Every structure is written in structure tokens, then in C-alpha cells.
Amino acid sequence: MAATRAAGFTRPRAELLVLPGLLMIVALFLYPLVSLVGISVYEKGDWTLRHYQRLIDVPAYVRVLQRTLIMGAATAFLCLLLGYPLAYRIATTSGRARAALIAGILVPFWTSLLVRTYGWMVMLNPQGILNKALISTGLLDSPLILINNTTGVLIGMTQIMLPYMVLPIVAVMVRLDPALMRAARILGAGPVRAFLRIYLPLTLPGIMAGVLLVFTISLGFFVIPALLGGTRDILLAQLVEVNINSTLNWGLAAALSTLLVVTTLLLYAIAHRYFRVSALWGDIR
């Protein structure tokens, strides 16, 4: 009796549970997003496309967008390269070792971005800890230039984004049945073939989720390129920031942001078309 009542109580209105989340998305995400697009095309009582015209006329904007996309992709690639083996290690150990590895990833994740970035400046500069160590041990004659250039930006971004790659991959790996790999080996596959034919395809959803997360979040960086980058290292978010805070050109800032959102959505659509990314979010047909 009690069970029926409880079920009857919730079931007809289950869809209402979506409502708070939906309202929040509309109020805090969709509405601001639409007003943002509004700011880019509506100014002082008039409709205008002049901000978009400017994005086309001044080549710097498209080049910065290109650069932003390339840096995002490069960061995702480096995170995958470093993150996949790490994720494997985490997924295949247990107990304290796993806890320690996860803590090793999460503690820097919870540290302020600015603090970590300053940390890199201390570590990587030509007279920094790393170069001093390498030179004093005789491994190097002259310091490596790892900062105030694109390398510096990539190092900083990769470290900060690594958890976004590792955690989704770990989540997929721990759900894999280890018997599958054993079966592959028993059936005669070597370790490489077993990995390529069984393990890698089965962990692909985790990889895709990680790559997408890292890539999209990377598109919004502006502190790291400003502090660790060189002359050429301008990313789109830096231009948005200058236009909002410094020149008060909000129309252009909004147009730049819209450009970034639209490009990201386009890339997502392409990824969806060719790799069926939506399967990751549970839409498995």
C-alpha cells in the first residue's frame, strides 16, 4: 500500500522534476546568451551588423580565432597523450594507490589558476628551477626557453585541463570488464592488437568526452596566454576582455563571443555527424 502510494505520488509529475533545472538553464544561460547576441546586433536603438563587418574587415580577428581553435586542439591532444596512460594506471590500481593518484590530479585542480600560473613562471623561466637544475647537472649548456612563448601557454593549459581528460576516461575504464582483454589474449591477439581492437574502441566514449571538454573549455582561456605567452599569443577571450573592460566596446565583445559560440557549435555538429558524439550523452540508437 505504502509503495503504491509513493509511486502514484511521484509518477504523474515526474517530468516536473526537470522544471527547476530547465528554469535555471533558461534564466541563467539561455537568456544571457540571447541578450549577448542582442548586444552584438542592436545598439543605441538601431539594428546593426557593423561589429560583424569589422570582424571580417580586420584580418586580426579571424587569425585570433584560428589560433584559439588550434591552441584548443593542441591542448586536447597533449592532454590525451598524457592523460590516457595516467587514466589507465588509475583505473587498474586500487585502494590507496588509486586514491593517491586521484588526489594527485585533483589537488592542483582545486588550486587557484592564477597561483598555478605564477608557479609555472617560477619553474620555467630561463633562470628558473627547471633550467637551473638541467644546467647544473650538465644536461644543458644554455637554458630552454619554455615561457613567454607558445610552449609556455601549452604547458600551462595542458596542466590545467588534464583532469578534464583523465576523469571521464577513468570513468569508462573502470566499467570495462577485464575479462574482455583476457579473452582477446586467449584467442591469440598480442598485447598491441588486443589494445587496438578491444581496449581502445571500448574506451573511445571516454576519450571523446575528454577531448570535447578540454577543447571547448580551452577556447575561453585568457589568463594563461596573457601571463605565459609571447608576442603572438593572443587568444579570443583576451580580445573579449579588452573590449569589455578597457575600450568599453561591448558590441564588438559580444560579436566576438557570438563568433566563438557559433564556431564551437559548428564544430560540435561536425563531430556529431562523423563521430556520433551524442552517444556519449546517452543517446544510443
Added chain:
Amino acid sequence: MTKIDRSKASGATRRTVLKSAAMGGVLAAMGPFAHGARAQASKRVVFATWGGSWEKAMREAWFDPFTKKTGIEVVTVGGNSYAKVRAMVEAGKTEWDVVEVNPDFQWIGKKDNLVEPLDFKIINASDIMKMPGLVTDVSVPQVIWSKVMFYNTKAFSADNHPRTWAEVWDVKKYPGKRTFGQRTSSAALEAAVLADGVPMDKLFPLDVDRALKSLAKIRDHILWYDTNAQGEQYMTDGQAVLGLVPDGRALSAKKNGAPIDIEYNQSLMSWASMVIPRGAPNREGAMQLLAYCVSPEGQYNMGMAYTYGPIVQKAYEKIPKDRAAILSGGPQQQGKYVMTDEQWWGENKDQVTEKFNQWRLG
């Protein structure tokens, strides 16, 4: 049947409860605040500041003596960005009475109708130095300050260091990295034009293309800093040996024992400004505060509290000589600086920043 009724009834009740609770919460949160703010408005002025040691100096030199005189309390808040001024004014909810800004905002803020005209019956601007743009109908200056050449004393000595920007551009004679701010307001472009041989009095209107061409000659020798602290750090640890920073930064680093010294020749003078955002709750009090800040007394206090220079010549009458010699625009800098045309910057910052970015991408 009963089941459905029950759920409906309880749903409705719950919704009603939630609704009224939320409303109550909002009212409770807003009510006293709104009333309190209004009641106190005439007795306090809200000052939006850059913060840090500068804010402490203002408290000592301006706010405390002002409160003693008038009974008006000065409350400071941080995060004085242009964006916030604009957001507040456009939402019709201005909470700040005075905002300290860079001078370009005198024109940007006026163009976008974000600032109140000042009442020069309350503010006596007649003692303020006569320089173009220093006083406008919406702004008064706080202090003058400059961006100066600075160098690492381990690399160069007081006798043998670059004294002109042309010499700074000579990377063979003076090897090592140069550090400049990556925002266009850092005066790197001005230095570049001076290095290229433009005389100090012909600096403005700035020839941006010439500046970028000149900057390109030392492109690989530049370390860009994002914050002044970063520039100071590059110089302190020797990553850079030459550069351009605000004088206050270089002086405080030197005072703290960093191997840094200043060359005042070809320095770029500017000032900091104060405006009253449109719709400020205590306009009247704000005018009075501005009046005190630019008074000879207020300016003398500030000259003693911080190394930025007075904008009122009379203030120097009481400042001791050794103190005056480290202030921006003090006797040590006479004839060695050029005034930045801030109006030009206010009107051109947009396009210059765009060109500069394009140059950076290379």
C-alpha cells in the same frame, strides 16, 4: 482518485509555500538594505578604487582628513572597472559616488553618457596645473604619474646605461631583454616612436604605423608583461635588463632592495582621474570629496603619503626637497618628460589596440 487529489493538494501547497518563502526571502534581503543605503547616503560617499597600497595612501591623505572636516564617511570598494560603471549606470542602479579611472575614461565615459558633469562652484580647479585634458567638465585629476625607463643595475651602471629610447633599441650595445606592458596604455608605442627619432614635442598624434615598425626591430628582444608586478619581477630577477614601467612600481621595487634604477629622460607623463558616475546616490558629497582631493592641502598630504606627484603646484611649497625629488613630475624630472595626449588615446584606443594586435600576430 484520492491519490491524485492528494498529490494536487500537496503540490499546490508546496508550491505556495515555496513561492512565499522565496518572496519573503527576497524582501527580507532587500528591504533593510535599500532603506539603510538611502538613509545613510548623505553621510557617506562610496569611492571605487584600484585598492592596494594606493588605497591606504588615499585613506591617510584624503579620506580621513575629509571625514574629520565634513563628517562624511568615505567607504571604499574594489574592482573599479569601466565595465562595472557602465553596467551600473545602464541598469539605473549606480552604487558608486566617485570612481578613479585612467584619463581615457574622461572621453570614453562622456561619449557613452556614463558620467555626471562636475560642479566647479564646489570644486575649485583654479590651482590645478594647466595642461590639456587635465580638467574636463566631467573629471578632475588625482595625481600625476609617469611611465619611466628602468634598468637592472647588475647589467648596467648609473654611468653606463641607456638614456634615450633610441639607445634602448640598440640591442648590440645593450644586450638583453626589454620588458614592456602588453596593453596599449603601457606607452610602449610612444617609446617606439621616440626611439625612431620623433622629437618629444611631436609625439602626438601618435604615428602608430611608425611605432609598430620601430617595435618590430626589437620584436625578439621583448618580454611582454601583463601586470606591472610581472614587469617588476622580470627586471628584479634579471630576465629583463631594460624596460618601461610606472614610476611608482620601479621606486617601490628599488626601495625593497631590487637591483633596479630609473632613468627619467624621455619619460611619459600621465595622470589618474576621478569621475562621478551618472546617477551617483550622493552627488553632493562626492563633489565635496573631489574638492578636498584637489585642494593644496589634500595634494600636499598625498605628496607625503605616496610617490605620485601633486597636480597643484602650491603643494610643493611645503614638501621637503628630498621628498619632492622622488615624486612624479618632481624637480628631478623637469624637462625630461612628455605629456601623454590622453584625449587622443580616449578617441583612438580602439583602433590602435586592433592594429597592435595585428602586429603582434606578425
